[in-house]
Amino acid sequence: MTDRKSSMNSRSDLDQEWVLYDYYRSSAAFRVRIVLNYKNLKAMSSHVSLIDNGGEQFSEAYTNINPQQLIPSLQMGDFQLTQSLAIIEYLEERYPTPAILPGTANERAIIRAFSYSISCDIHPLNNLRVQKYLVNELQCSNEQKEQWVREWIHRGFIALETQLNSQASSVSSDYCFSTFSLADVCLIPQIYNAKRFEVDMSAFPKLENIYRQCSQLDFVNNASPEVVEKSLSNP
Numbered sequence: 354m355t356d357r358k359s360s361m362n363s364r365s366d367l368d369q370e371w372v373l374y375d376y377y378r379s380s381a382a383f384r385v386r387i388v389l390n391y392k393n394l395k396a397m398s399s400h401v402s403l404i405d406n407g408g409e410q411f412s413e414a415y416t417n418i419n420p421q422q423l424i425p426s427l428q429m430g431d432f433q434l435t436q437s438l439a440i441i442e443y444l445e446e447r448y449p450t451p452a453i454l455p456g457t458a459n460e461r462a463i464i465r466a467f468s469y470s471i472s473c474d475i476h477p478l479n480n481l482r483v484q485k486y487l488v489n490e491l492q493c494s495n496e497q498k499e500q501w502v503r504e505w506i507h508r509g510f511i512a513l514e515t516q517l518n519s520q521a522s523s524v525s526s527d528y529c530f531s532t533f534s535l536a537d538v539c540l541i542p543q544i545y546n547a548k549r550f551e552v553d554m555s556a557f558p559k560l561e562n563i564y565r566q567c568s569q570l571d572f573v574n575n576a577s578p579e580v581v582e583k584s585l586s587n588p
Contacts (some may be wrong), residue, residue, distance in 0.1 A: 354490075362387075362515065362572045370397075370429050370430060371394075371395070371397065371427065371428070371429050372396060372397045372398075372399050372427070372428045372429070373385060373386075373389070373396040373397070373398050373399070373425055373426075373427055374399050374401050374415065374418060374424060374425055374427075374428070375398045375399065375400055375401065375423075375424065375425055375552075376400065376401055376402060376403050376424045376582070377578045377581035377582045377585065378399070378403075378406065378571040378578045378582075379403065379424045379425065380435075380480070380542035380543060380545070381423070381424060381425055381437035381472075381476070381542075382410065382424050382425040382437070382461070382474055383526065383541070383542035383545070383576060383578065384437045384438075384440060384441060384472075384538050384539060384559075384577035385425050385427070385440050386581070387436050387538050387541065387542075387572065387573055387576045388436075388441050388444055388445075388453055388538055389444070389576075390571075390572035390573070390575055390576050391451060391453065391533070391572045391585055392444060392450075392451060393446050393454075393539075394448060396427070398465060398581075400585060401415055401424055403424065403481055408574055410422045410423065410424060417443065419435045420434075421435060421588070423435065425437055425498075427440045427443075429464070429504070437472065437539055438468070438472055438535075439471075441453065441538065442454075445535075448473050451533075452534075453530055453533070453534055453538060454535055455531075455534060456531070460530070463530070464529075464530060464534045464535050464536050465515065465517065467530075467536040467539075468535045468536050468539040470509065470513065471509065471513070471539040471540060471543050472539050474509060475505060475506060475510075475543060476546075477511035477547065478501075478502075478505040479502040479505055479506060479550075480503070482506060483537065484502065486499050486503075487501060499550055499551075500514060500569035502509065502550045503547075503548075503550050503551070503552050506546070506547045506552050507552060507553075509543075509558060510547070510552070510554075510556075510557050511557075512558070513540070513557075513558055513560060514556070514557045514558075514560055517529065517559045517560070518559065519573070524560060526559075526563075526566070527563065527566040528566075528567070529563060533567070533570075536552070536566050537563065540560065540563060540564065540565060540567075542557060544560060544561075544564040545577075545578070
């Protein structure tokens with residue numbers, strides 16, 4: 354694990370002892386980085402490679418922090434928090450503005466449902482440990498593995514696109530709903546992954562447009578895997 358200064362902006366009321374255990378290409382960590390940037394918060398980033406040294410998430414040092422051996426984790430002193438959405442909702446409660454869960458109770462529930470459909474239903478089926486199991490234990494070819502990933506992303510995106518179409522009166526063209534929210538935080542990394550695996554996005558024009566618009570936002574772009582990877586070589 355390599356400590357480096359994060360490029361995230363700072364806010365004076367955030368304790369400088371926060372540490373985000375991060376991997377540049379992790380979708381879950383990407384979500385947390387977006388929220389930290391959006392809320393203008395700063396954390397020291399400790400890079401945990403999911404590839405190098407057989408996977409640094411399996412080390413004893415990191416397992417003591419996160420027994421699930423997953424990324425990300427957030428730590429300050431003895432306080433440790435895992436699971437990206439738990440981290441994000443903690444930050445939302447502690448630093449409520451700008452909000453990533455805006456609106457009424459009903460509106461926030463709808464945002465959560467959309468977000469959870471990505472983080473709980475789509476993403477877990479195509480993360481790295483599942484891909485490795487398909488290849489190493491079930492003897493799937495690389496082509497079969499990639500077909501698996503594309504299939505479950507495609508099925509999930511059908512539902513998301515349908516939901517956005519059914520709620521056209523309450524959504525904007527730039528975001529999943531009326532303003533930037535947790536839904537966009539979850540969608541952006543998932544579409545990034547979809548593009549890595551060459552998922553055909555032609556059937557999902559609303560999702561594609563949201564991704565294109567949000568990717569131009571500085572707080573999103575600065576959290577992107579490319580920017581974070583570059584910072585690793587230029588600490």
